[in-house]
Structures are given as C-alpha cells and as structure tokens.
Amino acid sequence: MKLAYVDTSCLVAVAFGETGSGRMAARLHRYERLFSSNLLEAELRSALLRERVLDRGAQLVSSITWVYPNRPLSREFDRISAAGYLRGADLWHLANALFLAPTARDLGFLTLDERQKEVAVALGFAT
Numbered sequence: 001m002k003l004a005y006v007d008t009s010c011l012v013a014v015a016f017g018e019t020g021s022g023r024m025a026a027r028l029h030r031y032e033r034l035f036s037s038n039l040l041e042a043e044l045r046s047a048l049l050r051e052r053v054l055d056r057g058a059q060l061v062s063s064i065t066w067v068y069p070n071r072p073l074s075r076e077f078d079r080i081s082a083a084g085y086l087r088g089a090d091l092w093h094l095a096n097a098l099f100l101a102p103t104a105r106d107l108g109f110l111t112l113d114e115r116q117k118e119v120a121v122a123l124g125f126a127t
Contacts, residue, residue: 004031004108005067005097005125008043008089011060013112015048024112028063031108037096038066039089067096083122090116097125 010028013021028034041061048054076095080086086094090113097120101107104124111117117127 001033002031002108003033003035003101003106004028004110005093005100006034006036006040006064007093007109007111007113007116008036008040008047009112009116010110011040011044012047015044015053015060016051020112024110027110033065034063035065035067035097035100035107037093038068039092040064043089067100069096069099073099079123080119084115084119086116086119090119094120094123098123 006028010024012018014025014028041064044060073092073095076098077091079098080091080094090111093111094109094116097107097109098104104120107125109117109120109125109127111120111127120127
C-alpha cells in the first residue's frame, strides 16, 4: 500500500494553483492513503482565510487521515534535530510522520519546503 504524510505546503500550492500544483495534485492521487497532523488544517484554513478563498478547505482535507500522537514526541524531535534545524511547524510535521513510521521506510513525505525535504531525506523518507 502506498502511504504518504502530507505537509501543508503541498495543499496550499494546490489550493492557490501555484506553479507545479498540477503535478502535486497528481502526485497526491497516486497514494492510497494520505496522513497529516491536524496542524495542516489550521495552517491551510489560515492561508485560505488570509486570501479570502474559504470554499476549498474542506475539500482539500477530506482525504487526509489525521495523526494523533498519544505521547510526547521528544524522541522524534531529537532525531530530527540531529538531522538538521527546522522551524516549529516543519519540525512538528516531521515528528508526526516519524511517530507514524519510525523507520521512515514505509511512508513517503510530501513537502514543497526544500529545507524540510532535505531533513526528511536525511531521516530516510522518500520525498
């Protein structure tokens, strides 16, 4: 089964039709199941509200399965920090992906953020 964790940057690009968004939308459809932290919904809704594009949020998140960690993500934060520095939200998304797939081998990590992608690759995720 093809599984992937989706960072907010991917859905924001699709929502606003940014350069490469068609390729990203097609890529998202290649996965049987998509996962993300529910931080994605807050970040996406904030971007949509800022741009006054309110009708796309529910449609874009409808295929996401939410990851709800049942413990602190300290171990994941430490692993990520050893691989490189990330800002808070990027760190949180990668930590949730590691919580879901500790070896990173069975889960793709989709992001348009280059720094986050570099760290995800260093951790073993296919991007």
